[in-house]
Amino acid sequence: MGCTPAFLENGLHCHGASFHNGKTVLGHHRFDNVASPYNFGLMIPQVDTERLLIEHLQSFGVTVERQVELTLFGEAPDHVEARLKHADGHEEAVQTSWLIGCDGAHSTLRNGLGFSFEGVTDPSDWLLADIRLEGDHQTPSDQIAAFLHPDGPFALFPMAKGRTRIIAGFSKSSGGKSKPNPTLQDVQDLTDKRVGRGWLVTDPVWLANFYINERKVSEYSKGRIFLAGDAAHIHSPAGGQGMNTGMQDSINLAWKLALVVREEASPRLLDTYTPERSEVGAKVLHNATLMTELGTLKSPIAQATRDAVMRFMFGFHSVQEREATSFTEIELDYSQGLLTVGARAGGRFSPRYYDGPPPGIGNKPRFVLFTSDYEQGAAFASRFPGLLDPTPRISPDRKRLLLVRPDGYVGLSATDNDWAAAEEYLRQLVITG
Numbered sequence: 001m002g003c004t005p006a007f008l009e010n011g012l013h014c015h016g017a018s019f020h021n022g023k024t025v026l027g028h029h030r031f032d033n034v035a036s037p038y039n040f041g042l043m044i045p046q047v048d049t050e051r052l053l054i055e056h057l058q059s060f061g062v063t064v065e066r067q068v069e070l071t072l073f074g075e076a077p078d079h080v081e082a083r084l085k086h087a088d089g090h091e092e093a094v095q096t097s098w099l100i101g102c103d104g105a106h107s108t109l110r111n112g113l114g115f116s117f118e119g120v121t122d123p124s125d126w127l128l129a130d131i132r133l134e135g136d137h138q139t140p141s142d143q144i145a146a147f148l149h150p151d152g153p154f155a156l157f158p159m160a161k162g163r164t165r166i167i168a169g170f171s172k173s174s175g176g177k178s179k180p181n182p183t184l185q186d187v188q189d190l191t192d193k194r195v196g197r198g199w200l201v202t203d204p205v206w207l208a209n210f211y212i213n214e215r216k217v218s219e220y221s222k223g224r225i226f227l228a229g230d231a232a233h234i235h236s237p238a239g240g241q242g243m244n245t246g247m248q249d250s251i252n253l254a255w256k257l258a259l260v261v262r263e264e265a266s267p268r269l270l271d272t273y274t275p276e277r278s279e280v281g282a283k284v285l286h287n288a289t290l291m292t293e294l295g296t297l298k299s300p301i302a303q304a305t306r307d308a309v310m311r312f313m314f315g316f317h318s319v320q321e322r323e324a325t326s327f328t329e330i331e332l333d334y335s336q337g338l339l340t341v342g343a344r345a346g347g348r349f350s351p352r353y354y355d356g357p358p359p360g361i362g363n364k365p366r367f368v369l370f371t372s373d374y375e376q377g378a379a380f381a382s383r384f385p386g387l388l389d390p391t392p393r394i395s396p397d398r399k400r401l402l403l404v405r406p407d408g409y410v411g412l413s414a415t416d417n418d419w420a421a422a423e424e425y426l427r428q429l430v431i432t433g
């Protein structure tokens with residue numbers, strides 16, 4: 001979207017993660033070999049993420065209005081009616097073509113649609129502390145360090161400007177009773193207990209308890225109304241994927257909606273949003289739940305077995321690489337999706353073959369054709385001006401013809417010069433009814 005440099009400037013580059021039990025290192029992995037120009041974790045507080053995105057929106061003349069609450073909505077065949085309540089109490093009626101509920105875990109939209117938020121509330125308690133960490137600690141300042149303690153997991157996330165985020169879980173739960181927020185002394189005591197002495201916790205900016213829900217809707221849309229982000233799925237922060245997954249919901253929806261609004265594609269294209277994102281949401285939720293369960297095992301035998309298996313498995317380079325890659329979500333694909341045609345389609349088109357963002361993204365998102373025959377490709381593209389970028393690219397694999405989606409995933413993979421397959425693929429996007 002053009003805001004990457006501001007994010008890179010404001011975040012801290014994290015190059016790996018290590019797993020410990022006390023002074024014993026169970027394993028580690030690094031992000032250096034992840035197949036991405038951004039082969040690191042970018043540690044950036046969510047408040048900065050929101051500020052940078054809002055500034056970027058402002059550069060397009062879009063203002064985010066705060067203190068404005070959606071209270072009611074209803075769908076008509078060709079639009080949605082919404083009622084908004086402002087901070088001074090006055091109400092506003094809005095008519096809009098589409099409504100997207102990015103209104104978080106307690107989503108008014110999800111509840112109003114009557115969608116059930118299936119799942120469970122995790123029985124364990126959690127703590128978050130944004131602090132400064134001083135003293136004689138051994139973990140590198142550019143890596144995440146997770147300590148698996150019999151009482152629960154304890155993780156240190158390096159942040160910019162010398163700050164650290166602590167997230168800790170407690171196997172013993174308070175049974176859902178709300179607890180007062182932790183004090184700095186509580187965090188110091190916890191650090192001494194879980195990691196060992198020699199660390200000084202100072203300068204708190206945020207100390208809080210929180211609980212984890214693992215829930216998801218089965219439908220992400222109804223008619224002209226869509227859900228994205230935590231309104232559709234919530235889970236443990238293990239793996240740090242909640243916000244990233246929500247952003248990818250929005251990217252998936254945005255290009256489809258843009259093509260439909262421009263009348264380049266049939267509204268049926270929007271029916272692919274739920275199956276594609278629901279499958280990804282289910283996988284992310286499954287992985288986050290698994291990581292949380294492993295971190296909060298209660299039985300000493302199970303804990304010892306987990307630690308032994310981790311030590312053994314992390315001895316393999318391939319396991320380290322797999323772990324690093326799974327954190328990044330770059331392996332998620334749409335191979336089973338309705339928009340995926342041909343063997344080897346559905347996966348991310350490797351960024352080795354282009355610089356910067358996916359080639360079809362931008363103010364007017366379009367598919368991009370990859371072929372070995374530039375001239376014929378250009379003639380073909382000219383027949384689908386709104387759907388297909390006019391400039392074909394030379395296919396990295398000269399034996400394949402590819403149609404790469406605006407979000408950078410391979411939609412069609414066919415034998416080179418199989419123009420009939422390409423035509424059929426694009427025609428399906430336009431056919432209504």
Ligand SMILES: Cc1cc2nc3c(=O)[nH]c(=O)nc-3n(C[C@H](O)[C@H](O)[C@H](O)COP(=O)(O)OP(=O)(O)OC[C@H]3O[C@@H](n4cnc5c(N)ncnc54)[C@H](O)[C@@H]3O)c2cc1C
Pocket residue numbers: 046068069070071102103104105106107108128210228229230231237239240241242243244245246
């Ligand atoms: C401790 C912790 C650590 C985390 N760490 C990570 C991490 O490292 N990486 C990661 O990717 N994710 C992380 N997450 C998850 C991430 O914070 C969420 O996934 C993300 O904030 C969801 O964004 P959202 O926009 O969908 O919802 P929210 O951030 O909840 O935003 C919803 C917005 O909608 C507004 N709203 C609600 N109802 C209405 C209404 N009726 N009308 C108008 N506005 C309304 C709210 O005021 C709010 O501004 C973490 C979460 C926790 C709890």
